[in-house]
Amino acid sequence: MSSHSKAAEKFIADRPRTDWHNQALWFVRQKRDNMARSIPEWEALREAAARTKMHTITHLAYYLEMFERNATANGIHVHWAKDALEHNETVYNILKEHGVKHLVKSKSMLAEECGLSPYLEERGIEAVESDLGERIMQLMHQPPSHIVLPAIHVKRQEVGELFERELGTEHGNSDPTYLTHAAREHLRDKFLHADAAMTGVNFAVASSGAFVVCTNEGNADMGTSFPKLHIAIMGLEKVIPDYDALAIYHRLLARSATGQHSTTYTSHYKRPVEGQEMHIVIVDNGRSKILGNPVHRNMLRCLRCGSCMNTCPVYRRSGGYSYSYFIPGPLGINLGMLADPKQYSGNVSACSLCMSCSNVCPVKIDLGEQIYSWRQELDTLGLANPVKKGIVKVLNTALGSPGMFHFCIKAGRLGEKISPRGLLYCGANAWGRSRELPEFTARTFEQIWKEELSSTASCNTETARKGSSTNI
Amino acid sequence: MTSKDTILEALKANSPAPVERGPLGFTPMTFQDPLAKFQENVVSIAAAKCFLLQDGESVDDIIRRVYPDAKRIASNLPEVTCATVNPDGLDDPRQLAGTDVGVVRGEFGVVENGAIWIPRAVRHKALMFISEALVILLDRRNIVNNMHEAYARPGFDDYEFGSFIAGPSKTADIEQALVIGAHGPRDVTVILL
């Protein structure tokens, strides 16, 4: 069994919770569908988004240099980091120079990718997550289970208990409004007293040197409003050519992510304000290598909207933690394999190839098709599941020739008849744990054809043709 | 070699054949009566209040009517005479904590999402986020249909910080239940001049 399969089984063992998780995310998918249908040009917009991203990722060096030039002219300090370690060091050094002890962060998947918060905490810098969902997860000492909805797997009662313990809220009160406002008070204090703010970057506009940060809570903006230092971190694929491109992505991002027309705050940072210092760290960490991979370079188009997770029937029923990579769902399966196939191949089974992810993706990444491709590569990488390999060997033999095929069906029929149910439905029968096995029929279609139908086919073909009421 | 050079070199080495950008390929949606639809969307989409300033009515009248209990009203706009604080006179943005109502000017509104572009025109952008309620004054003639029109407006790039703001701060991070007033303003009022 794959690592995902095992973890998923545990998650599903609590079926009411699975159903609740499934429904919560399906609700987001439905909101996204409503948005897609309210824009007549939706499909053309996705097409333009995909094409503009392809254009951008085939000119990445050009646009990154343009961005750096313009951002520098705007007074922003631009840094480059080859990998996660250099990213963490760069951020740490800036913080150290400014004597920062308390950092307030808005949500960044790149920070998760690089393991920034633990890195800083080991060095005595407190990094407080300010997005409500991220803060909940931070207080629970767990990673986010979804890239846009970090605490989607946590129930309100659990948040109530957590906040009672951590923030001193009323015992037994799990009203989301009450709890959110308690977090508001708690974080307001963090915002006002932070020494530095960190944000992610949704888009970096090359032509202007500005970067865009999207939130609903206003936590990124609140965070950057008080301290003298703002550090923004971005994966290098976040660069886009100009405002024409930004218009396309602005329209797609929130609609795809949460089914909103736009995020409440779509904030554009172009110049540091009076007395403030602004830094941006551009991070590679494997991205330039992905660019060289013809099958998987499409992943660099990703906006991190999370819609592929919300639609994924497997993700909805297995939860974010069933995936061994920190990003779950179709996106995480692919990015995990690109990061380290050995470590993350246990997620590749988590896909029924329903292809819904490819259809919701605002930049038309062929996510499902890429998972299919990874499966083809597992055997070469020496990572194929040996049981599955065994099944395929049996299939190869059974289906390899018509004679063998029909012999196996006969054997199967006999097996069904003589095997006690306990043997047929033994523990090794993964199908049979919750489903009855299909039964072989007395005659195959090929037998029926030979015995009954073939004669009608040959003698009636002419009459059929003449008597045809159709135009063929 | 610097990290920048390493990265750029790797990108150049790994870059596939360039893909042309091509034309947009569609006509973005527009609205028959943009102003009416904008007003509707500010309320229904952005969850804000929206008033069209009437003849003989002042901005102050509306602010006082909507926020009768507001004690600390911060604005640097000349038409907001009910302001009790000029935020530009404060050296530290933290001094804006406790602001009941902040009043700022928006540059234009976007019909398709009910958002308003607000380039920072106050000393501390904190005003837009820390005020319990945010009032946005907007010229009713400055309405665009969609984001394409928004970003194509002449002079758009002329800002230091700016945000498209669509209503009050919100979150749905606890069980997808929508809660207004996450970190920023709990209430937003748009006054169309």
Place this chain on the structure above:
Amino acid sequence: MKVGLFIPCFVNAIYPQVGVASYKLLRSLGVDVDYPLGQTCCGQPMANGGFEKDSAPLARNMEKLFHDYDYVVGPSGSCVAFVKDHYPDILHKEAHECLSSRIYEICEFIHDVVKPSELPHASFPHKVSVHNSCHGLRLLGLASPSELNIPHFSKLKDLLSMVDGIEITEPSRVDECCGFGGMFSVEEPAVSACMGQDKVRDHMSTGAEYITGADSSCLMHMEGVIKREKLPIKTIHIVEILASNL
């Protein structure tokens, strides 16, 4: 026009009545249809499991068997989609040089090529819930997928609406996966079964007596759930309905 009937392995062994109905239906529409002997499998099971290279001999056999037919028609959307999308890669050929350009799922073939205006024989006085299979929809375009903002259509419902006495409905999550996914069903048994159970219940909530669709594999999966839990709903392949009374 010569049509070769493609009967996938599991239809041959488990659902031969679907093959018989396919044959009778095509014949009734005046199609010159033949079944070339010696068919086994298209190769999809191994490929979806990650062993596409093992499907090459099967693909070559398919190419050989159906070489002389103008069209190849089969009652299983997923198998047809596999031939269509993957044979060019597997066989290192252009699509027009292999079966990919000539293969049709049977509903697609009847709807788009034969184009009958009526099915005078067909009668099925029952309420059916249409199962929109993933590959039928998203790979073959048998109906508009729910994710896309394109005009709504359903070739399956168009055909079913020619059947006398039938009442057609669809589940609320109209095209969510049933969880079969070939090897997925045994590699991820917990999620797969959960998806199957959810899907069957969604079909049941329509009040339908039957789940029908163009993919025997999805129907097989849901049948496994139904039989295990003894649920009051049945599965039937769409051609069995379209070929009723033949």
